Amino acid sequence: MVNQVAELDRVFHALADPGRRLMIDRLSRGPASVSELGKPLSMSLAAVVQHVQVLEASGLVRSQKIGRTWTCSINSATLRSAESWISERRNLWERRLDHLGDYLADPAGQG
Amino acid sequence: MVNQVAELDRVFHALADPGRRLMIDRLSRGPASVSELGKPLSMSLAAVVQHVQVLEASGLVRSQKIGRTWTCSINSATLRSAESWISERRNLWERRLDHLGDYLADPAGQG
Numbered sequence: 001m002v003n004q005v006a007e008l009d010r011v012f013h014a015l016a017d018p019g020r021r022l023m024i025d026r027l028s029r030g031p032a033s034v035s036e037l038g039k040p041l042s043m044s045l046a047a048v049v050q051h052v053q054v055l056e057a058s059g060l061v062r063s064q065k066i067g068r069t070w071t072c073s074i075n076s077a078t079l080r081s082a083e084s085w086i087s088e089r090r091n092l093w094e095r096r097l098d099h100l101g102d103y104l105a106d107p108a109g110q111g
Numbered sequence: 112m113v114n115q116v117a118e119l120d121r122v123f124h125a126l127a128d129p130g131r132r133l134m135i136d137r138l139s140r141g142p143a144s145v146s147e148l149g150k151p152l153s154m155s156l157a158a159v160v161q162h163v164q165v166l167e168a169s170g171l172v173r174s175q176k177i178g179r180t181w182t183c184s185i186n187s188a189t190l191r192s193a194e195s196w197i198s199e200r201r202n203l204w205e206r207r208l209d210h211l212g213d214y215l216a217d218p219a220g221q222g
Contacts, residue, residue: 005129016123018116021196028200030207076208079201083194085132089139090190096141097187 004081007059011082014058019043020051024060024074031073034063115192118170122193125169130154131162135171135185142184145174 014020023037038048052072055061059078063070103109125131134148149159163183166172170189174181214220 005132008132009127009129012123012127015197016120016127018120021116021119024200028203028207074200074204076201076204079197079204083197083201086126086190086194086197089135089185090187090194092139093185093187093190096139 007078008082008085010058011060011078014054014060015082017051017054020055023051023055023072024079027061027072027074031071033069033071037072118189119193119196121169122171122189125165125171126193128162128165131166134162134166134183135190138172138183138185142182144180144182148183 015024019041022040026032026037026040034048034052035045037052038045041048052061052063055072056063059075061072062075063072065071126135130152133151137143137148137151145159145163146156148163149156152159163172163174166183167174170186172183173186174183176182
């Protein structure tokens, strides 16, 4: 439970940066090297590497050395756990609104 | 587009804090006052108010003064936009993996 809380802290923190979201966006279309990930971003390679490390620490991205190049890819299980956290709360709230709507339409529950 | 990027920055930043996630968790079960939101958190009312302000600025939560009490509730459209951002990337990646699996099972595409 504590681990899951800390994981969600790291995942949402990782997603809060537009450059890192651009990296996830790129990786959703297939694996890429660190330098490819940096191409659309106007920052130094050192800054790109730091962002990749934040993504790795969050569990959103995995890196693997192939030949002389580090290749990054998405870990979809982590994306799914963040998505589920949000969707469970949204569903609870929306179901509550639906019930309230039903009640207002037919307070005696005879419809 | 720029607005959407800034909104996602704020939403994911808001969700990166365990206390703020606990507030969203509570609000998913129905509206609550600021002091109710603070109950399970061991922090000052001033700190609770600051967290609520971060949630409001992100668009995840709306507050309304009813009598003498500020009542907070979820804005599910904002939850949905964060959820969609994640699910679109996850789906792209998973569809790609499925196609790769199909290809490896039948490289000539004659199955």
